[in-house]
Amino acid sequence: MASPCIAWLRRDLRLSDNPALFAAAASGAPVVCLFVLDDDDAGENATGGASRWWLHHSLAALHADLKARGIGLILKKGRADSVLLALADKLGAKEVHWNRLYEPWSIARDTKIKSRLTERGIAAESHAADMLREPWQVKTKAGGPFSVFTPFWRALQAMGAPPPPLPAPAAANGSTEIESDSLDDWALTPHAPDWAAEFPDHWTPGEAGAAARLEGFLGGPANGYAKGRDFPAQPAVSRLSPHLHFGEISPRQIWHATEMAMADGTVSDTAGRSFLREVGWRDFNRHLLYHNPHTVDANFRPQFDTFPWAVDDAAFRAWTQGRTGYPFVDAGMRELWRTGIMHNRVRMVAASFLVKHLLIDWRKGEAWFRDTLVDADLANNVGGWQWTAGCGADAAPYFRIFNPITQGEKFDPTGAYTRRWVPELAALPDKYLFKPWEAPPLVLRQAGVTLDETYPAPIVDHAAARQRALDAYETVKQKQPAEISKGAA
DNA sequence: TTTTGAGTTGTTCGA
């Protein structure tokens, strides 16, 4: 075939609004899509277990969608630079397109690859596809990056609507079958045990699944989003996050579809705005990480570098297994394990519990989430954990320690969510559902609950843990000024 | 340059 054009797909597993694919198709040359399993490049940041399950199914869907348009998809394992160069050599490709990613390791890799391709006379072009606006486009009046969300979001909105989505490319002109790894050989899905057994009940990875999810959301639950999003038992949230992470849908598509639903009255202005604001947080977290790349694993606020984190493997294990004895926290952790996601409200409570009640380093929680969430996303995950721990940009104040009992009572008032994921407590009356240790023996017996046998007793006492956390945070509070004066003296 | 207003998501205590 004639010299083809390579579209290197990474986390943009979609045909529509895909600038790299669109540009490759527009070149007039035959288009070949390439996906490289990048474990070798990503190192510490390699795709986590639950995300691999998603990736498998997303690639399968993408392969079928491309095939229907006569576009081939090549799967390769290895380092992206050598795979790309070898393929370009083999095919005689003169042009490579991809959509930008913003994790520090990804930027480093892509920059290197771009120069290696260019050296060889191959045109390499990167495109904007993963954000509403590029990280360097949203600027303060002084020209710098933001570190507070609200002014960031105001500035982004003031720039007007992001570019409208591109259509999917037309059918390609005869790309041939080219040797590819077999997706099944990558063994991205778990066996023995198959902890993802229930995932298909909850998810349909792929561009079509993403579009259906958005349409279903905007056509119904979106209108109750502003209030309903805090109640994990309500189907009030979009659940688009894993689709967004893998780029099966773009934030621009979401923006424009939401604006359209607001314009035709399907979705109220309040509801639509509050939903887009959350999409804005995704851009903000990328913006933060792009401008502060070291915060992947370093505290955004350096005075936390001396924070007295506890080492408590038993407590950490109990947290991961949903056996802390706090039913609302445990419900969230078990929802995570069974479905690959946790409702946002419960994420905050469960994360706060790890960091503040157990005093365990946010990085341990971040790593666990990264491995178990189907929507694991470095920027969002790090941003969220640092916010919770209080060491982040624009972080939660140190004295905000979520009460795992009252949060349950407030946001799961009927107990439907907690009973679903902690069924051994299902027969407990509402009054004791979130604090079974306070239930009279008779009530426990009637509900079939024996503490420390059928369900754990709380691993820490709330009031004592809260005080311990406040004391620990006290140690980093005044640090900064003291250090400065010490340094000056 | 200095000043001013503001900042995702909460809890507890005491009147």
Place this chain on the structure above:
DNA sequence: GTCGAACAACTCAAA
């Protein structure tokens, strides 16, 4: 039960 205040300062962003 309900309500307001305290929790603590700090830093950002813009005027």
